[in-house]
Amino acid sequence: MNDPEFDILRSLVVRAFRSDVAREQITPDLTLFGGGLELDSFALVDLVMGIEKEFGVKFCEEDFTIENFANIRAISALIERSRSEN
């Protein structure tokens, strides 16, 4: 994951979280669901929609797993896989 990609993903997480969580607080390995930021269901949907739009990818239903959206590093790997499969 390069810096620009990380920056975009961090912005999308901040926007989905709808809070004043500091960008700097969000690291590649910060847990997004269940123990970290505790993103809720609608935040997940916003995050998915944002990623698909920003990165021009389309996830399939099997991609929607807790592991794939555990943190920004996992999401980045998912984007990479999705790009290579499309």
Next chain:
Amino acid sequence: MDRILTESGIRIAEDAGSFIEDESERLSYTQLDARVRKLIATWAGQNWAGGGSTVALPMTNNIAGITAFIALLRNGVSIALLPADDTGSRPQFCSAVLDPTTMAVALNESGPQLASSEREPCVYLKTSGSTGTPKWVVFGQEQLVGNADGVRDRMRIDQQDCVLVSTPLPHMFGLGGGLLPALLAGASVKVTKSGDPLSILKAEREADPTVAFLIPSQCRALLPLRRSARQYRVIIVGVGRLSPEFMEAFEKMNGTVAGMYGSTELGAAVGAHPGAGSDRRYQYIGPAMKSVRVFVEADQSDGAGRSIGPVFIEHVAGYLGYANMAGELIAAAPDRQPMGDLGALNEFGDLDIVGRVDDRIKRDGFWVLTKDIEACLSDAEGVAEAAVISTGMTRRGAGIVAYVVSQAGAAFEATRLLQVCKKNLPGHMVPDEILELQSFKRLASGKIDLQALTEHAEERLRETESDK
């Protein structure tokens, strides 16, 4: 709950290959029954039977929670169900607390030590508190089974089904709406701890459910992630309504939706026939369950010209009454329960809920339904969700404050939203103020916490008046 897991019931479920599954293991009905028996034997070995007493059970949506629930009832123990994360509010009337992780029973030193009578075991459920202070509601076995049988019958759940329960079991919708009807039918059951869309999609991959019990917010979060149609036989939606437009879109990708309506006290009172046409299911929740009668005391018309008024329900398998802090019945259930909702009935006897009795606001001599204002704002560009409450008085009558949560990335513009309301609503329905929140505080049921919004609005009103 002997009548739900009787020997004959287990045999039926076994023959159909039915299972009970959580997020880590799958058991047959016989294996679940063996777990229950082993747990009871373990307690006996510890010289604890508990018959006649009441035990607090913090219940998680997993096999351990289900096992503990059945074992306690088989031992003649009454149960006060608590959310799994509720570690602080043990009811005083409980003589012990069961840890569902270790299955250890910890006696409550300050609680009643022994059973006071040889009473039939009952189940205590706490109301959500959406309309005031939470209360303990008492059910006998007969009521719980009768209510579950109504759901099983209406939704035609049988041993060929696999039922997904992803709403909390310590609440009536998860327990009486989802789990107990499924067990009664000998169906397979898949429970998930969380009701988020990732957990639901995972459960679909693991158990291939044919029936699901969901609340509206789960449906709204699930639909954008659904990439190809997956047809459930029926998805039962409770604790709120979906709009007809959303139901149509949701059904295309997920299968038939059947609305269900009730309360903690009455369980499931009304529900759509899954086989009914979409017109009926989209516009109305459905007719009364068996052993239930629904009444609407119409006293006004809504925008569609329907006669609407407060809803009352008679339910043979309703609750016994409310309990005091000693666990004793202090207020027996009335024959005809006022639901606190406003409803309308169609020619088939199908019920539609149009709002809460308390959510009607008198302005300029007209009744205003807050949900009509919420619908207008929810349709406005950039708005994800809206909630409307009444506070203070204006020259028009009761004050109206609207709260919105904006869509991600959308700018909040109160003036533009007011213009949208002025364009689409009569003058007496236009809110006095529109405020933005980052998110809505929600009750455990998933409903927006309107009481918290009212307190917020009243606080603002006090601050404004003190600044004058």
